[in-house]
Amino acid sequence: MQSQIFHYPAKDAVIKLHQTGDQTISNRLVDEADSLQGSRERSNALDSGHRACQGCGEALGARHAIDTALDATDGELVVVNATGCLEVFSTPYPQSAWRLPWVHSLFGNAAAVASGVAQAMKMQGKENVRVIAQGGDGGTTDIGMGCLSGMFERNEDVLYICYNNEAYMNTGVQRSSQTPGGARTATTMPVGEHPGNNFGTGKSVPKIAMAHNIPYVATANIANPRDLEAKVRKAMSIRGARYIEVFVPCPLGWGTASSDTIKVARLAMNCGLTPLYEAEYGQITQVTKLANVQPVNDYLKIQRRFAHMFQPGNEHQLQSIQAIADANVRAFDLLSSSNEGEE
Amino acid sequence: MSVEVNGQRLIPFATTLEPGSSRANKTGSWRSLRPEYVNNLPPCNQACPAGENIQAWLSHVQRGDFHAAWQEITLNNPMPATMGRVCYHPCQSGCNRKETDGGVQINGTEKYIGDQALQHGWQFARPEQESGLxxxxxxxxxxxxxxxxxxxxxxxxxxxxxxxxxxxxxxxxxxxxxxxxxxxxxxxxxxxxxxxxxxxxxxxxxxxxxxxxxxxxxxxxxxxxxxxIANRAETSIEDGQRMLDGIEVLRQVENGEEHGMTGRVVVWGGGNTAIDVARVALRVTGEKPVMIVRRDMSGLRAHPEEIQDAVDEGVEIMVLSTIHTIRQGEVVLEKMVADESGRPHPTGEYLTIKGDSVVAALGQSxxxxxxxxxxxxxxxxxxxxxxxxxxxxxxxxxxxxxxxxxxxxxxxxxxxxxxxxxxxxxxxNDQAFPEAKERVIATFERMNTVYYPQATMHKRPKLEAGVRIGDFREIKGSLTAAQAIAEAQRCMSCGNCMECDNCYGFCPDNAIIKLGAGKGFQIDYDYCKGCGICAAECPLGALDMVMETI
CATH class of the missing domain: 3.50.50.60 (FAD/NAD(P)-binding domain)
Incomplete structure (x- = not known):
């Protein structure tokens, strides 16, 4: 059932110069490698009228990912959604913002339901119908972890997409296993000797997924839409269990301006806290390099959840986060040696 | 929700909702700020004394369409090959790219387009109708x-x-x-x-x-x-010497007339004409001329590049001095001293230098x-x-x-x-003169320049000083076609939509409608929540967030 992994060129073929290069959604000076999100033919799988907050990163990430998957499968796609913000804001009774077959069951069982849908399609001989399970970090990395690990371990033909906004947002911003050290949430208030979330907690689910030796694991960021599309497209070219984690800022939970969603995602990417990489069968195969690494303070200071770190006496928290970023830069060899964009 | 089939009431196992039924929920009512597309005046266009739409013609060069670029330039300026050589390019001083990796070389690109037109013999259209006036x-x-x-x-x-x-x-x-x-x-x-x-x-x-x-x-x-008409200054002239006029000398050299410059030429003045006279004198007499400037170096009115070129060619510049007496073979200078505001004052100290002819280039009227x-x-x-x-x-x-x-x-x-x-x-035509419209300037602060990859600028080659002073050959070369295109692509299109689709792709609410290539975008205010991502991520600053009024 394993298919050959098909490599999409969007990431490798960096558009040199041409005014904005490949940094913008489209580049009118070059025809190739325009993103689907710049096309009038994109399907808008998550339609207007949904009730996500202003500037929601998750709504944006979900549309980018599912539009791409629809395009890659010629519309033969079923989506299974875990409980969470994405499910709540997209389908408040009696309306749905989804424009494709979409199922919601429970908070923690999306991976299991999706496995069932995939098996059912196989039994019916409809292997052209592909299955995506999706959810936030709470439903995926905490509550749904058991079902997810099972789906990986059985190598079910499902792509699981986790939109990671680093806390339980729809229930009022409670800490999850993805909440970074020092961050303020409703359950990790910035009080006492160690304000905010404890350092040294949490887990990397992409690395856990890699440990299952599944065909494909990738991290993506909403501030890098061409890369996100290429990764979803690549995932849909593969049979078996796949996992993509998309970094999506939450203006409400993080205390950022609604207009800064892309900016804060870009800063996270550029300071090394959220490295972008791909792995096949447990081995890292590609890392997106950074031209230069920005200090983490640029990323932290525009978020109210980290505001306490900038008060006297909490400098060590900033240093701890910088140390995490520095370790990522070393571990993933993020600094590019060649200066791309030069002629 | 229940369904009746053959008289039997069926209870569905799950709730089903119509696809896309969320469109009944007009989320535009959440909005307190509304995005609006704007067309702001790019600083290059603003700075151009000839009123060229530089951004527009660069956009044609970006695609390699030199003819369209030439047509756009000549809507305002009929002589791009000339202006690509002699203009002091205030556009480049205004260019927002200065703030990142150097201004776009607009002047060199204009010269390339102008030369293309001459090479291909592109002509102006004759008017469709003669007015008879x-x-x-x-x-x-x-x-x-x-x-x-x-x-x-x-x-x-x-x-x-x-x-x-x-x-x-x-x-x-x-x-x-x-x-x-x-x-x-x-x-x-x-x-x-x-x-x-x-x-x-x-x-x-x-x-x-x-x-x-x-x-x-x-x-x-x-x-x-x-x-x-050359401006004159008082000075004492002895031994039957005379003081030549800069602008007159330039005209005489051009017409091949007798100009009177011999040996070491002393040029009095620090403007562009003075620099031109000094560099012409160098080429005519073969001896290195000297410029006498009353103010200090910062008071030189000539274009900095011209000053540098003159110095490279061996023109000597004596600042804070003025001509006191002109004699046979020599010139007596009085030293000046600058006060705090830079104004020169005489000192009473004198200095005699060698000089065979004196040209005054102290401005014209x-x-x-x-x-x-x-x-x-x-x-x-x-x-x-x-x-x-x-x-x-x-x-x-x-x-x-x-x-x-x-x-x-x-x-x-x-x-x-x-x-x-x-x-x-x-x-x-007995028509009233329209009032000038005030336009918002597309400043660097209004833009989001993280989207522009770094790109080094391409400068025109220049002949070595030693080679160029022998005659009047043109000293500045041309960009290649590829360089002209690359320079144009360094243009950031400040303040005017270039259809990068960022607003369209980054809207979490699908509230931007893409009208197709060249047609731009529309905002669907029924669903726009006013988050402002489109304006923040517009590289060009072509979207403003405006307060909603009720």
Missing amino acids: KVLVIGGGPGGLSTAYHLRRAGHSVVICEAQPKLGGMLRYGIPSYRLPREILDMEIDRILAMGNIEVRTNTRVEDIEAMKQAEGFHSVFVSVGNW AELSLMEKLGLSKAGDWEVAVSPAMMTEIPGIFAGGDMVPSIRTVTAAIGHGKKAARHIDLWL
Whole structure:
């Protein structure tokens, strides 16, 4: 059932110069490698009228990912959604913002339901119908972890997409296993000797997924839409269990301006806290390099959840986060040696 | 929710919702700020004295469409090959890219486009209709040529009167040919004349505008006679020596007349004419000239690049000094001292240097007797007052170029000519002059420049100083086609949509409607929640967030 992994060129073929290069959604000076999100033919799988907050990163990430998957499968796609913000804001009774077959069951069982849908399609001989399970970090990395690990371990033909906004947002911003050290949430208030979330907690689910030796694991960021599309497209070219984690800022939970969603995602990417990489069968195969690494303070200071770190006496928290970023830069060899964009 | 089938009430196992039924929920009502597309004035366009739409023609060069770029340039400036050489490019000083990795080399790109036009013989379209109206243009310099061109585009006939033997004014008789080869100038002038219905009378000095207007029935007049009278300064001259005039020397060298410069030439002055005279003297006499400047180096009015070129070629510059006495073979200088404001004061200390001929280039003014005859008042000491429409106090008589208050560059004259011609056209058609519109400037702060990859600038090659001083060969080379395109692609399109689709792709609510290539976007205010991502992520600053009113 394993298919050959098909490599999409969007990431490798960096558009040199041409005014904005490949940094913008489209580049009118070059025809190739325009993103689907710049096309009038994109399907808008998550339609207007949904009730996500202003500037929601998750709504944006979900549309980018599912539009791409629809395009890659010629519309033969079923989506299974875990409980969470994405499910709540997209389908408040009696309306749905989804424009494709979409199922919601429970908070923690999306991976299991999706496995069932995939098996059912196989039994019916409809292997052209592909299955995506999706959810936030709470439903995926905490509550749904058991079902997810099972789906990986059985190598079910499902792509699981986790939109990671680093806390339980729809229930009022409670800490999850993805909440970074020092961050303020409703359950990790910035009080006492160690304000905010404890350092040294949490887990990397992409690395856990890699440990299952599944065909494909990738991290993506909403501030890098061409890369996100290429990764979803690549995932849909593969049979078996796949996992993509998309970094999506939450203006409400993080205390950022609604207009800064892309900016804060870009800063996270550029300071090394959220490295972008791909792995096949447990081995890292590609890392997106950074031209230069920005200090983490640029990323932290525009978020109210980290505001306490900038008060006297909490400098060590900033240093701890910088140390995490520095370790990522070393571990993933993020600094590019060649200066791309030069002629 | 239940369904009846064959009289039996079925309870569905799950709730089903219609796909896309969320569109009933008009989330636009959440909005307190609304995004609006704007077209702001790019700083290059704002800075261009000729009023070129630089951003528009660069966008054609980006795609390698040089002909479209040339057509766009020549909507405003009929002489891009000339201006690509002699313009002091204030556009580049305005360019927002200065703030990142260096301004776009607009001037070099314009030269490339201008040369392409000459190489391929691209011509101006003749007007579709002749108006039958006749305009007298006095002065065949850049101002007069620009006016004639724009009047022809409007279908009016033109008579150009020029005192010198050839058209071109300061372009020919003021700017040395190592900066502007004459065959380039000639071809660009000929291309204007080829539009037809332009009568040129060279060696013709107009003495009485009103008489000529009456005699030949001109419907309007444009005067642009330039600044040809050299300013003089008091100094003592001994031994039967004389002081030459800078602007006169340049004209004489151009016409091949006797100019009087021999040996070591001492040039008095620090403006662009002084630099031109010094560099011409170097090429004519073969000896290194010296420039005498009253102020310190910061007080030199010449363009910095010209100063550097002159120094590279071996021109000596003596600052804070002035000429006291001119004698046979030597010049006595008085040293000056600058006060805090930079004003020079005499010191009473003297210094004698070797010098065989002295040329004064202390600025020029216009010969205004022509205008005084009309009873026009002067603006300041040397200039004619004009309205923003370039019209003098006498209706129907317009003026421009160096003789009206302005920055006195060739580019300004080209701009005056265009402006005057457009207002002459309105005046001839009895139409009111439109009020100038205030436009928002597309400043760097309004942009999101993280989207532009770093790209080094391409500069034109320049001949080595040692090679270029032997004769009047052009010292600046050209960009290649690939370099011109690459330079154009460094343009950030400040303030005007270039359809990068960021607003469309980054809207979490699908509230931006893409209308298709070249048609831009519309905002679906039914669903726009006013988050502001589109405006924040617009690289160009072409979206404003505006407060909603109820």
